Amino acid sequence: MSDSVRNSQQHIKLFIPGPVEVRPEILDAQAGWMFGHRMPEAAELIGRIQPKLMEVFKTKNPVLIQAGTGSLFWEAAVRNCVSEGGRILHARSGAFSQKWESIVRSCGRETTVIDFEWGQPVLPGPLVEELAKGGYEAIAFVHNETSTGVTNPVQEIAAAVRALPGGEEIIIMVDSVSGISGAELHFDEWDLDIALTSSQKAFALPPGLGMCAVSDRAYAKAETVPNRGYYGDLLTLRKMMKKFNTPNTSPVPMLLALDVQLDAMMAETIEGRWERHIAQRDMTVAYITSKGFALYGDPAYASPTVSNFANTLEIDINALNAFLRTKGMIISNGYGDLKGKAFRIAHMGDITEVDLEELFAAIDEFLST
Ligand SMILES: Cc1ncc(COP(=O)(O)O)c(C=O)c1O
Known part of the structure; x- marks a missing residue:
């Protein structure tokens, strides 16, 4: 029953900082x-x-x-x-x-x-x-x-x-x-x-x-x-x-x-969950900064659950998201005054390294077009 409801929807994997992706x-x-x-x-x-x-x-x-x-x-x-x-x-x-x-x-x-x-x-x-x-x-x-x-x-x-x-x-x-x-x-x-x-x-x-x-x-x-x-x-x-x-x-x-x-x-342990979040943050920061964007804010206090990046390459964030949607994913624009000037990727909850790799591959494709 629940499957049939889900099958009638487009699944957009949420890399926004809430609501986040929920496992089936x-x-x-x-x-x-x-x-x-x-x-x-x-x-x-x-x-x-x-x-x-x-x-x-x-x-x-x-x-x-x-x-x-x-x-x-x-x-x-x-x-x-x-x-x-x-x-x-x-x-x-x-x-x-x-x-x-x-x-x-x-x-x-x-x-x-x-x-x-x-x-x-x-x-x-x-x-x-x-x-x-x-x-x-x-x-x-x-x-x-x-x-x-x-x-x-x-x-x-x-x-x-x-x-x-x-x-x-x-x-x-x-x-x-x-x-x-x-x-x-x-x-x-x-x-x-x-x-x-x-x-x-x-x-x-x-x-x-x-x-x-x-x-x-x-x-x-x-x-x-x-x-x-x-x-x-x-x-x-x-x-x-x-x-x-x-x-x-x-x-x-x-x-x-x-x-x-x-x-x-x-089963994961809470300590294990904290460590996994840090690892996923580090992975996200390493990838996005390697593309030429800068981490917004003080790196010593970078969040383990959501990363905010300054749009130093001045890309069209709405266009990026429109592209990601075609791949069944979404990230978040900057909040409030930071709209267009920053974008956020949430790596919290049950998001995995494999999910992040898929996102990065899609971002790569967008940046190379
Ligand atoms: C730090 C923080 N506090 C409070 C809220 C408000 O939470 P809710 O929408 O669950 O009431 C949010 C929502 O994004 C949040 O990020």
Whole structure:
């Protein structure tokens, strides 16, 4: 059945940074019989998922899951972990950190922004200098800026925050939407409070599931914050997750797919998955730069999940993509202002070296015409 649906579509292999390519076995896993979210089957499924998910996030607390996407937890983190009228320090280094900052304001919280040049990493110095002035309840930043292809040094930033007087109280919120499972992150060991992600990035699942690790510190903070809302109330989500349930209807097909994908991740090992992503990044950077394009941004912080290249040869990126489509593939134009000036190739999730070689052969063909 699922095959016949797929056979009626053109398959375009996704080298865009989300949604990413999903393996047929994972697509098939979604097609199981439905069950109700209060039936024992649901709790058994989430019970199977949870230890594996905790290993991916490297945390001892159950990871919250909710139908939605990463944006849901952007808002939930702010509404649960910062008091109304409270202040957050926000590091802005690309389109997604910029979006998150606008959500902070839409939730009625005060934000101070420290800007980092697009393509450059978020570094702890300016952040701790600002935090040291006092009055901040939280700091928010992005682990892997999908718009620039830069991975920020989360461990270094968190350690610098904790070293401040009063730093133990500050809630550290990390958007790892295009990071977790592809880029190294140790939630407990790095002493983070929130790490949120979406299913359609390095997890290589269809879109539709938000996932978020939450520390005891963040839960304790949420207990002091009124008006946390309903859909993203971390305390309700935690309460239900203790019973391997979700407060509202669970996205059963997504959970079936997640269970199967987590088995594959456990077989690969999470450390093995991080290493594979680095190898695929290195392969992509070596090939594209050999053609005369330059890596956009600081190579020391080049993302293991998505590479961003300056269009130094001034090719027509839309024409390249139109050509790639004829071969059943697609890459991504530069984000926002970088449209036409840069292009991005995602090498995250279940993309393999063989997939990348096919892409490079097609790019070769385009460049030689
Ligand atoms: C770094 C980052 N944060 C947040 C988001 C928003 O995620 P979602 O669309 O899953 O809500 C994205 C989407 O691309 C992203 O790349």
